[in-house]
Amino acid sequence: MKKLLLILAFCTAMFAQVTKAVEVPYISYEIKMGKGFDEVNANCLMCHSFGYITNQGPQSRAFWKGKVDKMITHFKAPIAKGDAEIIVNYLAKHYGNGK
């Protein structure tokens, strides 16, 4: 019986992947609150975690505008024009380098 259990354990280890539903942990990345957060929350989180924002390091307004434009142009994110501006302002304020 012990042997059988061992074999079973071994098989599970070898074939545990995706043959059973896998759950990837949810992480709530700490992000700064402020004007524009709601728009960031509503638009950015659809495709990626806030890790993508906090991990970029402090960047210029031009950089953040370029990123938001890229999401709209290349990744086809349906971000309303007004929201895009608010998001850029938020990112430049909280994750900016003063330029």
Add this chain to the structure above:
Amino acid sequence: MKRRDFFKTAAVVGVATVGSSAFGSNVAMREPIDSRTPQKINFPEKRPMITHSNRPPLLEAPRSTFSQVITPNDEFFVRWHLPDIPTFIDTDKYAIRITGNVAKPYELTLKELKEDFEQIEVTAVVQCGGNSRSAFVPITGGVQWGSGAMGCAKWKGVRLKDVLKRAGMKEGSHWVNFNGMEKPAYDKTPDFVRELNLDELNEDVMIAYQMNDEDLPYLNGFPTRLIVPGYYSDSWVKMIKDIVVTKDHTPLFFMDQAYRIAANATHGETPDHLAKMTKPITRMNIKSFIGFPDEGAEVEFQSQLVVRGVAFDGGIGIEKVLISLDNGKTWKEAMLGIDYGRYAYRAFRYSFRPNEKGNLSIMAKAIDHLGQEQPLAKDVPWDRGGYMFNGIDIVTIKIV
């Protein structure tokens, strides 16, 4: 898998200041940020890793991982591009579609993959093109990886050439596209499709289903992954769904916009003078990394210290690894470990007794069979994407 409701990211530290000119022309490359520690959270089949994002998952290995020549599966870095990765795959129904400019398009099941073709193994390094990106100043766009977006595994699978042969490529075929099963959140977002020229395919390019004698971990591409030894990981498509042979280059975001560098000899540029012509990143340059000791470690005066690490390149092979303990004035040869082939890590170790108390910087520099060597971090060319950093690694410890 446990759910955590809150989680703190590692602070991005050590941001260097740049010149006052707009977006700075002062390129000031530095050592990458390798001081981050793994967060206390486990992703499927992974031990705690440096977690840049959970969706898509971006996991980095800490420095200590690189004191081993084969990277264990549960310490292997993870990088996906799109958020919706299947969480269940029926391995009896799973099949790769091979279509396009071929006489006999077909679906290849996992069973056929394992039984109908010659099975091969290769030990190869896979490294993100943006590995060590945090070394770039001015800071470039993209995940600010330390140096842990790389790993070396023994891959088992079949030659891509054999799989394509069965489909019977028609005349005029020049390109082959690969698409994985992960999906974007919006239908119109481009899929992560990568393209290789048929001229780039050698006997080593394979479709792998095993990694270090186990099934591929879910986050590393279960059940199959493209292996392109010597190339950066953007070409190593995971969870392969479609292979399409074409006559002409297909316009693709992830080939035409992302993962590109300046098309000049040094692949360098400056923020003020961006190169007009760019090209996809392909073959890896020479690099080494110290796995032990860790930055800031305290080591006893006159005790025996063994520095360990790994060195690799895009397939030329490592001739030697040199260690400097005097800020690069003099270099001594490290001992190299077993040769697992030209695409694998070459482990190195260097043993000595520190004979002075205080801070000690250990530098490692790899040299390939052609005599090419790693530059100092400050001499690595800057590029807007923060790709291909291969500066000499420096670990500073304290002798007490």
